[in-house]
Amino acid sequence: MSRMIKEALETIRDLEEIGVVTKQTLRDFEVQAVPAPTYTADAIRHLREQLHVSQAVFAAYLNASVSTVQKWENGEKKPSGAALRLLSVIERKGLEVLVA
Amino acid sequence: MSRMIKEALETIRDLEEIGVVTKQTLRDFEVQAVPAPTYTADAIRHLREQLHVSQAVFAAYLNASVSTVQKWENGEKKPSGAALRLLSVIERKGLEVLVA
DNA sequence: CCGTATTATAGCACTAAGTGCAATAGACGA
DNA sequence: TCGTCTATTGCACTTAGTGCTATAATACGG
Numbered sequence: 001m002s003r004m005i006k007e008a009l010e011t012i013r014d015l016e017e018i019g020v021v022t023k024q025t026l027r028d029f030e031v032q033a034v035p036a037p038t039y040t041a042d043a044i045r046h047l048r049e050q051l052h053v054s055q056a057v058f059a060a061y062l063n064a065s066v067s068t069v070q071k072w073e074n075g076e077k078k079p080s081g082a083a084l085r086l087l088s089v090i091e092r093k094g095l096e097v098l099v100a
Numbered sequence: 101m102s103r104m105i106k107e108a109l110e111t112i113r114d115l116e117e118i119g120v121v122t123k124q125t126l127r128d129f130e131v132q133a134v135p136a137p138t139y140t141a142d143a144i145r146h147l148r149e150q151l152h153v154s155q156a157v158f159a160a161y162l163n164a165s166v167s168t169v170q171k172w173e174n175g176e177k178k179p180s181g182a183a184l185r186l187l188s189v190i191e192r193k194g195l196e197v198l199v200a
Numbered sequence: 201c202c203g204t205a206t207t208a209t210a211g212c213a214c215t216a217a218g219t220g221c222a223a224t225a226g227a228c229g230a
Numbered sequence: 231t232c233g234t235c236t237a238t239t240g241c242a243c244t245t246a247g248t249g250c251t252a253t254a255a256t257a258c259g260g
Contacts, residue, residue: 061185064180076210080218085161156236174239181247202259220242226236
């Protein structure tokens with residue numbers, strides 16, 4: 001089994017030499033396949049309205065301030081990387097996974 | 101059923117007058133029952149090591165930079181509210197929920 | 201019909217999170 | 231021994247995150 005992993009790593013390193021992939025560990029390879037989430041201001045608002053929650057409640061779930069959610073939805077500030085990831089989790093799994 | 105909800109809201113409003121709770125809608129009440137996650141620098145590091153991933157891979161999952169993860173673990177910076185929530189999700193659900 | 205609570209917006213000012221880059225160093229395998 | 235991965239440290243910069251206040255529209259109960 002560890003032989004298979006080593007061979008897989010070699011394959012990835014070969015691909016890296018050609019320039020197909022940039023990172024090298026197997027785990028990196030997995031992660032790289034996952035696109036970074038992006039959300040426009042409207043997308044965030046639609047996501048929240050789809051969940052039927054107010055800005056205040058949404059903020060509580062996110063563990064963020066109301067002010068922050070407002071600025072996201074009005075395009076004044078953009079969510080940080082981790083916040084974007086959290087939004088993508090909510091979109092796919094719902095609000096329950098955050099608290100349960 | 102909607103009578104029960106109304107009564108629950110009345111109860112919450114009563115409690116609010118006394119100062120036990122500050123918010124008022126039923127949804128707010130639910131969310132308020134969920135404690136805000138807190139993580140020390142060591143706790144974050146232990147969480148990551150428990151998952152057997154490097155800082156780089158962990159950062160990729162979080163959709164954050166390596167520099168950010170390092171500063172969390174070295175106590176130079178603290179994760180934002182949304183980042184804390186994301187960490188709690190990872191701790192309870194694993195890394196897979198972030199990407200699958 | 202009036203008062204109250206909820207919801208969301210807008211503006212302001214401040215703190216601190218997030219990022220990038222470069223240099224350094226230990227571990228490990230080819 | 232060379233190259234790579236790993237992590238640390240320090241620096242400088244950008245901007246996300248937060249709090250507060252005032253304002254306005256809506257909805258609901260007395």
